[in-house]
Amino acid sequence: MAGPKRGLFSGLSGLFSFGGGNAAVGLSIGSSSIKLVELQRSGKSWKLLHFGTVQLTEDVIVNHEIINQLAVNESIKTLINQLRLKSKNVCISLSGTAVIIKRMSMDIPNTKDLQDQIFWEAEQYLPFDASEVVMDFQILSRSKEGRTDILLVAVKKSILEVYMSCVEAAGLVPKFVDVDFFALQNVFEANYPSNPSEAVALVDIGASSTKLVISHAGIPVFTKESLIGGTNLTTEIQRQLNLSFTDAESLKIGGVGGGLPQEVSDLMHIMSENFAGEIKKSIDFYNASSSGAPVSYILLAGGSSKIPGLPKVVEDHAGLPTQVLNPFNSITFDPAIFTNEYVAAIGPVAAVPIGLALRAGSS
Template sequence: MLGKIFSSFSAKKDIAGLDVGSSCVKVAIFSNEKSGKKLKTWGHIPYSVPANAQPDERKALISEEISKFFKKMGIQTKYVASSVSGNSVIVRYVKLPKMTKKELDLAIKVEAEPFIPFDVNDIYLSYHILNDSVQEEGQQKMEVVIVAAKKEVVNEKIDIITGAGLEPAIIDVDSFALENLYSKLPGAEKGKSVLLVNMGNKTTNLSIIHPGTVSTPENPIAKDAPFNPYSRVVRDIFISGASLDRSLSKILSVTPEQAQEFKKGIRLLINDEEKLEAIKNYDKQLIVSSKAAITIFKDMASEISRSIDFYLSQGMDHSISRIYLSGGLSATPNLCAYLSGEFKIPVELMNPFSAAGETPKNMPADIIPSMAVACGLGLRELRDWQ
């Protein structure tokens, strides 16, 4: 399933997945080999923008970092796939009167308007038909996913890309890039609904993936059955890395920038042994920082629960079998164990490179999960772009 908002792509070969986040840019370029996709180049480019920088200055600074990286690595391709997320992007799953694709192309603005909290003139609108024949209240309807993104956020990405001397082939949605990545993960289980949580700096993307066909004890999924998972709940929340920076900066009386660095060294104390050990060592910083982090992750867990309840209330499956974490903040030690204790289901870190060969040996372990969106973008197939 594709959440393409903007596309100017004509069949060119190499596409760079370019995730321009609020704290760093991630790049993933894959080549098409006979044996499948293979990672060609990757990049993790942290940048810092002065707090008082004007929007144009900010864009120019990020473009320059990207351009420098492409030059340094000798990257030939000019075509990039990037994505947007946050409160200027809305994804809605709706039922509309049954009509042909042609009719919907003409009617989409009018049909989408009641579901979109923005002026339709200020947005790029895109849609995808999930099911063209459902019955509701005796009427023939169709299930459609509508994606609306404010033009200003899409244009900002386009400006950054063109400012770096590159061409935006497609602007996607973070959660759809993650869905694409999940569909290629070797560990993905057919027949099971899963939840993806991408914990970034400003935004955390939540998405619940329906497996296409649900496996039940009465109807188990055949091993060779096709695997076409697709998102059914897509929601962004704003409990993320920066929330923890703010909390730590208050508790430790340091600047948010210092807190951001400090955060990379913290760990969650999740059992009595670990807590006692920290008390025995008089490690006050560890104790207070773990407490602050657990408060943030508890808030995040209650938002995740709301999304799970919403999904299950629609009757598409009766459980979520696993949670996959990605994004920079997910590198926090003990986080998987903590969330697994909260939800009583397995929680694991996503390794985006497992979808295409080996993880680069020179990549620091805590960077791996933050590469998920870039990999999901870079791993799109050619047919996805048209």
């Protein structure tokens, strides 16, 4: 497979264009499940065409690396067979240690060979050899004197290539690669008004990690991934109630008769406090170290944002209004196909894949 070139991260620079008509597909390969969203342009806005998800067992993706390529490949094929996609061109995303995001300020007097200068300078920030990564950047601002503020993204090539080949082997075309942070920012921008005097913390609480991005004036000014997620809660339930992982998981998400045993409710509360503590720590760090607008509210996404009572615990800990992000504030859907209940239920897990689909559709 040819190595992706600059511009593949159109999440940053939007260089690629493709012939997908007016449909756009986002594919999020998460550690607990694969989620696929197809949107269709409807006038100036977007409409939900398809949403599908396939669960993965715990050993398929570990530390955001695909361990079992066949299982990922088969799961994507299952989704494709279920959903009759209009477009095969997809935007995928990466997260975890394979991704490095750095804000840099550099003196670049002339714009000629800007890319080479940035990449050359960026190499010193990378924990890997430059030959092992694919890089992209976005210029955030540039003064008359040539002082340039840059957002650099680098991803480990070997990990990216496995993602790309799994997607390709399933018959899709990975035209765009993004990162979960930017997908979150994207879905936020499409659904919430922007206020230049405030920053907002967007938090995706998945199965294996929590991704937090602070967005201000359309720029991801702070990003942090913490290795805490819903799987921690499941394994605690599993341990304390002496259950299999699968039974603990179904108990957690209300699959067993709906009611939750007291031990599970207690563990959920403890875990919610852990998530809240982690979120508060990141926001405090940002507020203390940045001269930008302070964070004025928090929006939660990801499957674990469905833990009952979590938004209130986060709100109390962080002292900031907290809600679950609703990607369907502006994205419409056909009520003859999707009920309000269904759309409300998928909202948190659909947030990142919708952000990816919006990116795919923005070219």
